[in-house]
Amino acid sequence: MLHTVNKSPYETNSLSSCLRLARKGHTILLFENGIYGALKGTCFENVVTDALNKYQICVLMPDIEARGMRVDNVITGIKTVDYAEFVDLVASNSTVQAWL
Amino acid sequence: MEEEGVVKKFLYVNRKAPYGSIYALESLEVVLIGAAFEQDVSMVFIDDGVYQLKKDQQTSVSSGIGMKDFSKTYRALEGYDVEKLYVDKKSMEERGLSVDELVVPVTILDDAQMGELMEQQDVVLSF
Numbered sequence: 001m002l003h004t005v006n007k008s009p010y011e012t013n014s015l016s017s018c019l020r021l022a023r024k025g026h027t028i029l030l031f032e033n034g035i036y037g038a039l040k041g042t043c044f045e046n047v048v049t050d051a052l053n054k055y056q057i058c059v060l061m062p063d064i065e066a067r068g069m070r071v072d073n074v075i076t077g078i079k080t081v082d083y084a085e086f087v088d089l090v091a092s093n094s095t096v097q098a099w100l
Numbered sequence: 101m102e103e104e105g106v107v108k109k110f111l112y113v114n115r116k117a118p119y120g121s122i123y124a125l126e127s128l129e130v131v132l133i134g135a136a137f138e139q140d141v142s143m144v145f146i147d148d149g150v151y152q153l154k155k156d157q158q159t160s161v162s163s164g165i166g167m168k169d170f171s172k173t174y175r176a177l178e179g180y181d182v183e184k185l186y187v188d189k190k191s192m193e194e195r196g197l198s199v200d201e202l203v204v205p206v207t208i209l210d211d212a213q214m215g216e217l218m219e220q221q222d223v224v225l226s227f
Contacts, residue, residue: 001219017115017147020190023215097113097218098226100123 002093006032006100009044014099019047022097024054029081029089031060038064039073052077060086108222109140114149116227118171119159124152125170127227132173135180142184142221143177144214145206149227150191153202174204188214 003022009015015037018028028051030038037044038059051057058079064070071080081089090096112131116123134141145153152171159169177183185206192198192208199206209217218224 013147014115020211021146021188021214021218023212023219026215026219095218095221095224097224100115100226 001026002089002096003028004096004098005030005034005037006098008033009037015044016047018097018099019051019055022055027056027058027089027093029058029060029086030078031063031086035059035063035067035069038075038078039069040075041073045075048075049077058085058089105137107138107140109220110134110142110223110225111218111221112141112143113218113224113226114143114145114152115147117148117151118157119165119167123227124149125168127225128170128173130225130227131177131182132180135177135182138181141182142186142217143182144186144188144209144217145191146188146214147191150187150195150197150202153185153187153204153206154197155201155203171203177204186214186217 003018003026005015005018005028007014022028037048058081059074061080061082064074074080112127114124114127118124131141131143153174157169157171158164159167185204186209187206189208189210
């Protein structure tokens with residue numbers, strides 16, 4: 001199952017609810033302002049790093065770059081994806097829960 | 101000849117409080133539309149979504165914000181065979197809410213049960 005998060009973790013609890021309720025082995029994609037949850041040096045780094053033991057976490061690279069960030073800013077272990085890989089993720093999972 | 105439709109498991113995930121945005125009302129509208137297609141429907145209420153079910157909402161022009169109190173509609177869902185309503189345990193506890201403060205009977209799910217319910221669905225619609 002795929003979960004998507006498109007809100008900044010500073011703005012809403014979408015990321016924290018997603019991390020709390022998704023099941024082991026699920027994939028989580030961070031995009032739009034959701035990418036702020038994928039960055040090093042933030043108050044979310046530890047909780048997201050821990051979550052990598054339970055979930056595959058991906059982040060959409062164009063949204064990282066659009067916000068002045070680079071791949072170096074992304075927490076180690078998070079997979080960077082492009083638009084085509086985003087589509088692949090949606091197509092390869094039977095259901096998607098969008099944490100709006 | 102009428103074609104026999106395939107019954108799929110639909111889950112509506114509600115995470116927004118009512119009135120401050122259109123999400124809650126739109127979700128309910130979609131549920132009611134979907135009910136006409138006789139699918140296997142469940143609704144869950146997580147985060148501020150649990151506030152959608154709070155009893156005693158007063159929204160009339162004379163006493164309040166002048167919007168339709170659509171919380172009454174949740175009580176009508178049973179008539180459309182939408183009977184599986186679930187609330188997130190942690191979201192209820194965080195907000196000091198108990199099930200007797202809600203407009204309809206619901207089942208409380210813990211984190212693991214909620215994840216499992218989501219995983220079992222054919223279609224998840226998120227609001």
